[in-house]
Amino acid sequence: MLQQITRGIKITVRTxxxxxxxxxxxMHFAFGxxxxxxxxxxxxxxxxxxxWKIKDSLSRTEHIDGEGVIGKKPVLKPGESHxxxxxxxxxxxxxxxxxxxxxxxxxxxRHFAVNIPxxxxxxxxxxx
Numbered sequence: 001m002l003q004q005i006t007r008g009i010k011i012t013v014r015t016x017x018x019x020x021x022x023x024x025x026x027m028h029f030a031f032g033x034x035x036x037x038x039x040x041x042x043x044x045x046x047x048x049x050x051x052w053k054i055k056d057s058l059s060r061t062e063h064i065d066g067e068g069v070i071g072k073k074p075v076l077k078p079g080e081s082h083x084x085x086x087x088x089x090x091x092x093x094x095x096x097x098x099x100x101x102x103x104x105x106x107x108x109x110r111h112f113a114v115n116i117p118x119x120x121x122x123x124x125x126x127x128x
Contacts, residue, residue, distance in 0.1 A: 004117040008041025009103065013119045018087060020123070031121040032087040033097070035069075037114075039076035043107040046075045047082070050101050052116075057094040069101075093123035 002013045018030035039045055052064040067073065074082040088097065098118035104111050 002117045002119050004115055005040065006114045007112055008039065008043075009045065009101075009114045010036075010038040010040050011101075011114065011116050012036040012038070013117060015119055015121060017121075017123050023089075026091065028089045028091065029093050029121075029123050030087060030089055031095075032085060033119070034083065034085050035116070036081055036083040037074070037076065037101070038081040039078055041105075042078055043105050044075060044077045045103045045105055046073055048073055048102050048104055048111070050099060052097060052099040054088055054090075054097050055095050056090040057092040060091060088121070090121060093125075095121045097121065 004011050012035065014034040016032045018032050020027055020029055022028070037047065047068060049065065049067050050069055054062045054064065070084050070086055072084075076082060096118055097116075099116040101114045101116065102111055103114055
């Protein structure tokens with residue numbers, strides 16, 4: 001489990017290996033992640049977008065941008081949290097993800113970035 005706080009927004013990440021499967025005659029490694037976004041600030045905020053940087057051990061890097069998280073743009077009052085599950089596919093048994101959430105502070109109407117800590121993805125059978 002990893003945690004990081006940026007401007008009063010705490011991000012907690014848990015990962016899991018989901019298995020392997022073939023797609024288009026190539027093996028893929030499926031990983032899941034659970035993220036909790038907790039508002040520890042004194043202001044209400046809303047998550048508006050996300051940016052992910054996904055790397056695998058074959059030196060492939062993918063950047064993904066999108067609105068909200070899994071189709072939602074959660075509003076978090078002070079002390080509230082939002083948890084969601086998602087996943088990614090890698091072409092190798094090792095990789096990492098990192099990124100940012102763009103949030104808006106309702107008190108100031110300003111947008112700000114919240115760092116998502118870099119987390120590692122690894123298939124347990126591939127570890128020594």
